[in-house]
Amino acid sequence: MPTEKEIFVEVKDLHKSFGEQQVLKGVTAKVYKGETLVLLGGSGGGKSVLMKHFIGLLSPDSGEVIVEGENISNMSERQLGKIRRKMGMMFQSSALFDSMTVGQNIAFPLRMGGEKDEARIERLVCESLDIVRLPGQESKMPSDLSGGMRKRVALARAIVDRPACVLFDEPHAGLDPVTADSIDHLVKDLQRDHQMTNVIVTHEMRSVFRIADRIIFLKEGKLYWEGTPQELKESSDPELSNFVHGRSGEAWD
Numbered sequence: 150m151p152t153e154k155e156i157f158v159e160v161k162d163l164h165k166s167f168g169e170q171q172v173l174k175g176v177t178a179k180v181y182k183g184e185t186l187v188l189l190g191g192s193g194g195g196k197s198v199l200m201k202h203f204i205g206l207l208s209p210d211s212g213e214v215i216v217e218g219e220n221i222s223n224m225s226e227r228q229l230g231k232i233r234r235k236m237g238m239m240f241q242s243s244a245l246f247d248s249m250t251v252g253q254n255i256a257f258p259l260r261m262g263g264e265k266d267e268a269r270i271e272r273l274v275c276e277s278l279d280i281v282r283l284p285g286q287e288s289k290m291p292s293d294l295s296g297g298m299r300k301r302v303a304l305a306r307a308i309v310d311r312p313a314c315v316l317f318d319e320p321h322a323g324l325d326p327v328t329a330d331s332i333d334h335l336v337k338d339l340q341r342d343h344q345m346t347n348v349i350v351t352h353e354m355r356s357v358f359r360i361a362d363r364i365i366f367l368k369e370g371k372l373y374w375e376g377t378p379q380e381l382k383e384s385s386d387p388e389l390s391n392f393v394h395g396r397s398g399e400a401w402d
Contacts, residue, residue, distance in 0.1 A: 154182075157216070157346050158216050159179045159213075160176055160177060160178050160203075160212065162175050162176075162177055162211070163175065163199070163202060163209050163212035164211045165195075165198055165209055172193075173198060175212070176371065176372050177372065178199070178365055180203070180346060183340065183346055185337070185340055185347040185360050186347065186348050186361070186362065186365065187350075187351060187357050187361040187364045187365070188200060188349065188364075188365050189357065189364055190392075191368065195369075196367055200350055203236065203316060204232070204236045204238055204316060205233060209222055216235065234262065235314060236312050236313070236314045237307030237312040237314075239303050239316070240303065243291075243303040245302060246291070249291075251288070251289045251290070252271075254306055255277055255287075255306045256273075258306060258309060259309060262310065273311075277305035280343075281301040281305045281335055282301065282335070283301050283302065283305065286298075296328070297324055297325075297328035300320060300324065304332075308343075314346040315345055315346070316349075317336070317347065317349040317351070318350050320349065326355070330359075333356050336349065336360050337359075337360055349361075357378065357381075358382070363376070364381055366389065374389060381393060
């Protein structure tokens with residue numbers, strides 16, 4: 150983590166509801182440039198909803214979302230295009246197009262952004278596959294890939310335009326421990342070698358302690374706690390301790 154903390158994303162008093170369900174209840178938080186931030190909390194606590202506000206996939210009911218000094222809360226889709234080019238997102242399901250090759254999947258955001266230079270597209274796709282350690286896989290179809298390889302292709306697509314920040318929604322879901330470990334190494338490689346900021350929603354505690362510089366814990370739509378992995382390990386708060394150790398808090402008979 151950099152010594153001098155520059156803010157990349159800041160949310161202020163963020164509220165978001167879907168119908169009668171209030172998901173975010175006044176969250177105020179920051180993402181610093183160059184860090185790996187993990188969003189933790191129970192299911193339905195608002196982690197993914199909060200992260201989707203960072204890139205403008207959701208708009209707040211009230212409050213502000215500020216990306217590098219710009220308030221994006223009420224931006225149009227056209228205005229958001231410039232902001233979204235600063236960020237890539239790796240979705241939980243990988244969200245690859247089954248009818249496209251690996252190369253076409255990775256090139257998709259470049260073409261959607263108006264890139265016409267096929268040589269540049271080919272070069273960026275190739276470099277992205279090298280970064281995620283899948284060189285030469287451009288012509289394969291998603292159906293030919295293992296779950297871990299699909300995740301890597303999704304990550305290659307997220308970073309193909311060299312964003313400043315990558316958002317990961319449950320990158321470890323459905324992966325065995327060894328494959329999950331390889332994803333963790335890629336996350337830290339992006340931070341170390343490419344100076345990318347990472348924001349990660351996960352429930353995989355082993356990964357949290359391997360990759361996080363800082364952790365935000367959400368509970369029932371509010372920021373409950375934030376700190377370092379070491380501070381989380383040492384916390385005597387029952388809510389945090391039970392979450393870390395996978396305990397329900399109920400006594401066994």
